[in-house]
Amino acid sequence: MTKVYNNRAWWLILPMLLLVAFSAVIPVMTVVNYSVQDVFDAHTRFFTGTEWFREMLNDPALQAAVLRQFAFSLTVLAIEVPLGIGIALIMPKKGWQASAILILVTMPLLIPWNVVGSIWQIFTRGDIGLMGWSLRELGYGYNITSSPLDAWVTIILMDVWHWTPLIALLCFSGLRSIPDAYYQAARIDRASKWAVFRYIQLPKLTNVLVIGVLLRFMHSFMIYAEPFVLTGGGPGNSTTFLSQSLTTMAIGQQDLGPSAAFSLIYFLIILLVTWVFYTAIMNMQKDDNNQEA
Amino acid sequence: MSDSLPTTPEAVRQRAAAADSRRRRQARPVSRQWRRRGLMAAYIVFVLLPIYWLLNMSFQSNTEILGGLTLWPENFTTEHYAKIFTEPSWYMGYVNSIIYVLMNMLISIAVALPAAYAFSRYQFIGDKHLFFWLLTNLMAPPAVFLLPYFQLYYTVGLFDTHIAVALAHCLFNIPLAVWILEGFMSGVPKEIDETAFIDGYSFPRFFVKIFIPMISSGIGVTLFFLFMFSWVELLLASTLTATHAQPIASVMTQTKGASGIDWGTLAAAGTLTILPGIVVVYFVRNHIAKGFALGRT
Amino acid sequence: MAEITLKSLAHTYLADPQSPQDYAIREMDHVWHQGGAYALLGPSGCGKSTLLNIISGLLEPTSGEVLFDGEVVNSLPPEARNIAQVFQFPVIYDTMTVYDNLAFPLRNVKTPEARVHQRVMEIAEVLELTAQLKRKAKNLTADEKQKVSMGRGLVREDVSAILFDEPLTVIDPQLKWKLRRKLKEIHQRFAITMVYVTHDQLEASTFADKIAVMYEGQVVQFGTPRELFEMPNHTFVGYFIGSPGMNFLGVKSRDGRVMADDTELAVGQGIHDAVAGARSANIKLGIRPEFIEVHAEPIEGGMQARVDHAQDLGTHSIVYLTLGKLPLKARIEEDQETPTGTAWLRFPDEHIGLYVDEFRVEIEHD
Numbered sequence: 025m026t027k028v029y030n031n032r033a034w035w036l037i038l039p040m041l042l043l044v045a046f047s048a049v050i051p052v053m054t055v056v057n058y059s060v061q062d063v064f065d066a067h068t069r070f071f072t073g074t075e076w077f078r079e080m081l082n083d084p085a086l087q088a089a090v091l092r093q094f095a096f097s098l099t100v101l102a103i104e105v106p107l108g109i110g111i112a113l114i115m116p117k118k119g120w121q122a123s124a125i126l127i128l129v130t131m132p133l134l135i136p137w138n139v140v141g142s143i144w145q146i147f148t149r150g151d152i153g154l155m156g157w158s159l160r161e162l163g164y165g166y167n168i169t170s171s172p173l174d175a176w177v178t179i180i181l182m183d184v185w186h187w188t189p190l191i192a193l194l195c196f197s198g199l200r201s202i203p204d205a206y207y208q209a210a211r212i213d214r215a216s217k218w219a220v221f222r223y224i225q226l227p228k229l230t231n232v233l234v235i236g237v238l239l240r241f242m243h244s245f246m247i248y249a250e251p252f253v254l255t256g257g258g259p260g261n262s263t264t265f266l267s268q269s270l271t272t273m274a275i276g277q278q279d280l281g282p283s284a285a286f287s288l289i290y291f292l293i294i295l296l297v298t299w300v301f302y303t304a305i306m307n308m309q310k311d312d313n314n315q316e317a
Numbered sequence: 318m319s320d321s322l323p324t325t326p327e328a329v330r331q332r333a334a335a336a337d338s339r340r341r342r343q344a345r346p347v348s349r350q351w352r353r354r355g356l357m358a359a360y361i362v363f364v365l366l367p368i369y370w371l372l373n374m375s376f377q378s379n380t381e382i383l384g385g386l387t388l389w390p391e392n393f394t395t396e397h398y399a400k401i402f403t404e405p406s407w408y409m410g411y412v413n414s415i416i417y418v419l420m421n422m423l424i425s426i427a428v429a430l431p432a433a434y435a436f437s438r439y440q441f442i443g444d445k446h447l448f449f450w451l452l453t454n455l456m457a458p459p460a461v462f463l464l465p466y467f468q469l470y471y472t473v474g475l476f477d478t479h480i481a482v483a484l485a486h487c488l489f490n491i492p493l494a495v496w497i498l499e500g501f502m503s504g505v506p507k508e509i510d511e512t513a514f515i516d517g518y519s520f521p522r523f524f525v526k527i528f529i530p531m532i533s534s535g536i537g538v539t540l541f542f543l544f545m546f547s548w549v550e551l552l553l554a555s556t557l558t559a560t561h562a563q564p565i566a567s568v569m570t571q572t573k574g575a576s577g578i579d580w581g582t583l584a585a586a587g588t589l590t591i592l593p594g595i596v597v598v599y600f601v602r603n604h605i606a607k608g609f610a611l612g613r614t
Numbered sequence: 615m616a617e618i619t620l621k622s623l624a625h626t627y628l629a630d631p632q633s634p635q636d637y638a639i640r641e642m643d644h645v646w647h648q649g650g651a652y653a654l655l656g657p658s659g660c661g662k663s664t665l666l667n668i669i670s671g672l673l674e675p676t677s678g679e680v681l682f683d684g685e686v687v688n689s690l691p692p693e694a695r696n697i698a699q700v701f702q703f704p705v706i707y708d709t710m711t712v713y714d715n716l717a718f719p720l721r722n723v724k725t726p727e728a729r730v731h732q733r734v735m736e737i738a739e740v741l742e743l744t745a746q747l748k749r750k751a752k753n754l755t756a757d758e759k760q761k762v763s764m765g766r767g768l769v770r771e772d773v774s775a776i777l778f779d780e781p782l783t784v785i786d787p788q789l790k791w792k793l794r795r796k797l798k799e800i801h802q803r804f805a806i807t808m809v810y811v812t813h814d815q816l817e818a819s820t821f822a823d824k825i826a827v828m829y830e831g832q833v834v835q836f837g838t839p840r841e842l843f844e845m846p847n848h849t850f851v852g853y854f855i856g857s858p859g860m861n862f863l864g865v866k867s868r869d870g871r872v873m874a875d876d877t878e879l880a881v882g883q884g885i886h887d888a889v890a891g892a893r894s895a896n897i898k899l900g901i902r903p904e905f906i907e908v909h910a911e912p913i914e915g916g917m918q919a920r921v922d923h924a925q926d927l928g929t930h931s932i933v934y935l936t937l938g939k940l941p942l943k944a945r946i947e948e949d950q951e952t953p954t955g956t957a958w959l960r961f962p963d964e965h966i967g968l969y970v971d972e973f974r975v976e977i978e979h980d
Contacts, residue, residue, distance in 0.1 A: 033439035037447070040432035040491055043424065047488040048454050051465030058464075111360055114353045126605060127598045128361055131368070134544075134594025136566045138551045139587045146374060146584060147367040154370045157386050185367065197609035208672050209705040213719040213766055214693040223707045223718075232610050246458040249551045249566075267460040271552075274464050287461035294456045 058284035076285035086286065088261070089269045090293070096265060097244040100183045104240060107184065108191025109229065113221070115196050126196075129189045141253025144182045148254075168255055172262035175255045179263055182250060187243070191236045198232040199225060234305050238298060245294050266290055368591065374584035382580045397585035410568035411589065413479065417554070417562065418547045420483035421490055425543050426536070429494035434524070436495065437502035438510065451492040459552045462488065470557055477559045485557055486547045493546065494539050501535025501608070502528075537604035544597050565590055616682040616696070616774035616807065618646040618669060623678035625664055631676075638664045640831040641678065646775070649805045651798070653822035655812060657854070661831040662811045666777050669809070670697045682774065698767025699777040703784060704759035708752040712743055715751050716765045737769045740800060757789045761796075768800065775807040782817065794821055815855050827851045843902075849972045852900050858932060858943045861906070862898045862969070865889055874899070877938025880915050882963040888977045889968065898969040905965035906944040908933060909958040910951050916958030924952050935959070 059077070062070045080086060111129070116122045132140070148168060150156040159166035168175040202224065210220045248267035251257065257264035270290060274283035374382055375397055376390040401407040435441070436448055466485055467476075475481040509531065513523040529536065555567035569586050598605070625639040634640055638661045646652055654662045667673040669680060671692035679686050687695055698719075707715050716734045725733075738744045741761045746754065751762055760781055767776045778797075782790045798821060801808050810821050818825050819839035826836045827850070835847040846852035852860030863874040867890035872879045879899070889897055909916060919937040924946075931952055935942045937959065944959070946952055968975045 027438060027440045029440040031441045033435035033441040033444075036431040036435035040428040040495065041447075043428055043484070043487050044451065044454060044491050047484060047491075048457070050469055051462050052457075054465035054468065055461065111357075114357050116357070122606070123602050125357065125361065126602050127595065128364060130598045130605070131591065131595065132364060134548065134591070134597065135587075136549045136551060136590050138566050138569065139590050142569070142583055142587050143367045143371050146580065147370045152374070152382055152386060152580065154366065154386070154388075185363065189364075193605060193609045197606060200606055201610060203703070205701040205703060205705050208667075208670075208692070208699070209701060209763070209766075211672070211692045212670060212697065212699050214722045215718070216722065219718075219722060223709060227707075227709045242456050246460070248458075248460060267458055267552075270458070270460045271463065274460075280464070283464070287458075291457055291461055294458070295453055298456055 055284045055287050058280045059288055060281075062281050072281060076281045077289065080282055080286045080289055085261070086269060089264060089266050092262075092264070093245060093266045096180070096183075096247070097241055099180055100187070100244050101237060101240055103180070103184050104188045104191050105233065105237060108188050108236070109195050109233075111188065111192040112195030112199055113225070115192070117200070126193075129192055131189075132186050133189050135186075137249035138253050140182065140186050141250040144178065144185075144250070145254050148178055168259075170259055172259055175259060175263050179251050179254060182254065183244065183247070186250065187240060190239065191233075194232040194236045195229055198229045202228050234302075238301065241301070242294060242298065245297075371584050371587050374580060375588045377581060379579065379581045397581040398589075400582055401585055401589065406571070407568060407586070410563060410565035410586075413558070413562050414548065414554075414564040414566070415593065417479040417482040417486070417564070418544060420479060421486045421547045422540055422543045424483060425487055425490040425494045426540065429491055429498055429539070430529070430536075431524075432491075433495045433498035433502055434528070436499045438507065448495075451495055454492045455489055455496075457488065459489075459550065463552065463556050466553060467556055476557065477561045479562045481557045482554045482562065482564070483547075485553045486550060490543050490546055493542055497539045497542060498532070498535055501532045505531050534604045534608040537601045538608035541597060541601045541605070545594075548593065617648045617684075618775060618807065618809075619679075619681040619684070620644040620665075620669075621679040621681060623668065623675050623680065625661075625668060625673065625675045625677075634831075637676075637831050639668070639675070642833055644826070644833055644836070646807055646809060648807055651801045651808050651810070651821060651823050653810045653812060653818035653825045654828060655815060655818040655825050655854070656828035657813055660828045662813075662828050663779055665828070666699070666779055666809065666811050669775075670699045670777055671695045672699075696770070696772045696774045697777060698770065698773045698775070699779065700760070700763050700767060700781045702780045704756060704763050706751040706754070706759050706762050708750075710751055711747065712738075712749055712751055712754070712762055713747040715762050716743075716747075716769050719766050719770050733769050733771070737765050740768070740803070741765050741796065757785045757793060760785060760793065764797075764800075768804065768806075773806060775809065778808065778810040780812055781810075782812075790817075791820075797821060815857075827854065829854075845974065846900070846967065847974050849898060849900065849969050852902075852967070852969075856902060856904075858903055860900045860902050860967075861942050862900045863940055863942075865897055865899050866895075872899075874937075875939055877917075877940065879961070880917050881961060881966060884977055885963060885966055885968065888975065892968075892970045892975065894970050896971050898972075899961075900967040900969055900974075901961050901965055903932065903943045903945040905962060906942065907960040907962065908935075908944045908946055908950075908953060909960070910953035911958065913958050913960065916960050919957050919959050921953050921955055921957050933957070 060072055060074075062072050115125055115129070135143070145153075147153045148156045148166075150160050150167060156166055156168075165171075166174055168178050206224050207220065210224055215223070246267055247265055248271070251263050251265060252268055255263045257268050270283060270286055273279050273286065373387075373389060376393050376395065377387070378392060378394050378396065381387065381390070381392055436444065462485075470476045470481045470485070475484075505528070509527065510523065513527050514520075518527065551564070551566040554564040558564065558567070565586065569583060621643055622641050623639060623643070624637055624641040626637045628636050631637060654665065656662050664673065668675050671687070671690055671694075674688060680688055682695065692699075707718060710718070713734055716737060717730045720730045720733060734747075735744070738747055741764065743758070743761055743765065746758060751759065754762065764776075764781070767773060782793060785793060794817065797808070797810075800806075810818070812818050812821075822839070824836060824838055825842055826833045827842065827848075828834070829848065829850040835842060835851045837845075837847075842851055842855045846855060846860060849860075849862055852862065863879070865872050865874045865879065867873070867886060870886070872881050872886050872889050881899070885899070889899075912918075917937055919935040919942065922934040922936060922941075924934070925932045929948055931946050931948075933944045933946055933952065935944060935957060942959075966977070968977050
């Protein structure tokens, strides 16, 4: 769509801008301010320059947390995206079953994040949880408080439970926008189920999947409440992700300078990854369009 | 399939007959339908099982819970629910959460609608940068903002109020709303606006009477997302409140007492946090199927 | 290659149809012969697309049979019927190149790649798509896209019929005739049965050898464009074909005269006898605007009519007349004088059709 050039549009933006600026700009400035100072108390502070940043980047505990965070985010993406597509493909499209299943599938998305943690804590406990108890009855010594592997698998299972519905709903909605004629033409062309998926459904899903992957990456990278309630970051530090490290440092230890520096690094990592992903996708699409040259 | 395609009517007929009998023998469509239903059912069970377990526990007394594993409440009790509904510290948690969520939805949609319209219809100085900056707010981890928010709201005297949480959630909800609505609005042809202005509509009247009804699906989905992200957020909500505006999510941490966790009450409280979500999905269920792609298919 | 027969075919979208109005297709029999170029013409909602989808197998008819070369194919899905269909809006596989789009139906049945290449090049040549073969299909213009979707039908050697569902709807007017001619050319070259659904009579008559006119779920007439024009079987065909459509006058016989309301019509004895002999209250005489003789001066046996206005269309004009109380349209050629105020009309007997209960009845002329 060609847009009209009109600077009065700023008036429409203004209320939104003021609100977001209040919520974002002032706090970000506070963070930047802290990140370059060493604060002893309200009256005593020293300018430290990039010292905190260097310290944070060289901190092995934080490096490990970053790696853990990437491992976690990539794992859940690798499971949730294909699974979500699969569920969208088998969800019924008409009738009361469609509404019922839509509501059931959406349910995990609307549960407060700490409650999600509680649900899985209750579900997986060896003594009172259905899953934990069943696994032990089957002879597997399942214990998320002592086995890092069990803790990891459980957290990933929880995240899959919690967030696959988002991908599924995005894809379901994307699939609904494909006109019937496409499926009819494919039948007449004797396309296999796989070919229909590969050449009709998947291309139509590209846009929603970009949204889905971006949202999922960002949110999984900021995950806090669910693992905090479920495992508390343990056993050891094996499920301590970035948000939890940061909160411990900022609130628990009151290390304002380092945690502010860490905050900015954290934010920049998300921004960078998102930007790279988004630019890559856009370039791919541009290549497509340029091929006619 | 053979490599060569049939070229005579005879061959076509033979192949048609062969395909027909194969189909009848295998009854493929039916079996495929059942496989589909089976997989769907398996997924639904996976979704429901943990929730069922929560529900199951919420109707058991703590002695029954800790006494041994039972697949359904053998001594059915509603004591935990009674506790939640009679103790103000518990039920006010729900009231507080609902208040700030509704405030946030109202504020976000009210400022996002005109902003999204501006982004979808006009070019202006700095539009692209502004839009990008908005989106970066979606990527800011709430943990980063914990301390600054605490200090900011404390300084302006809003600490422990509903509006503080509602405003804090604007950080990610307004950009999200602008972004979703912009997608839907760009799908509405500009000619609609032009025709309305030629017909003598003023901008506000056009916006309310014509434009908003045209993107009702988009607004439904946006409200769904606003509700979702404000309702589920815990970190900011509990940091910015103490006793007066405490959300249910942080009230729930009270169940950790000296004598261990009060599992029954925790389960009942958890169950009750699911209900508002179900109500919301029920209302927007018809918009979800169409609008969840956020106008970007 | 196939002859397509429809035997007592009927279809309804309702679970529990009560009356004939509930049927999208009312019971009908029809034969499309091998190698013919046919059009299925009718207004929107008359059941054309339903019928097309039943032939291709996308829909299963409620009752009756579809036969290909005498073989019942009701239970065969579209992929087993060797039928190609081109839809109203071009269906192309966005992510593939034009070449891959054309090759798609062949690769789906594992045709050897050498053969695929040969066929694709051949069809691309016919459709003048050779230059575009390497382009992504989604960047094509609407008419090129529609050519690609036709091409996917043509590329198959086993295809017994190609069905077109208003394929030129989204094509620019100046390209329509080009594509239509291309279709005609393809039809002559490959001798494939083609059924072309449209609501445009011009499109139908330029493409098809024979046209089936559909109305309310039934084929009311099946004939050459000339037959449809000169001898419409049904009042609907009269209205629908021709521009403007046929004039119809509700008539009855009174005192040995043919009366349209209170106006006596000057028609031959044969017509009067036929009107008098019909056993229905619904009797109409039909005459095409082209066949009404309009005279500016009084003539022997002419009926006096009022001239309301005339519309000059360049090569001819259409005159709007009132005869008694009945509105009529007549066509006047360029070289003829257009009357003003009053005109005298004559209806040549041989061009008058008699319609009883909307269907044409043969008249015995003396």
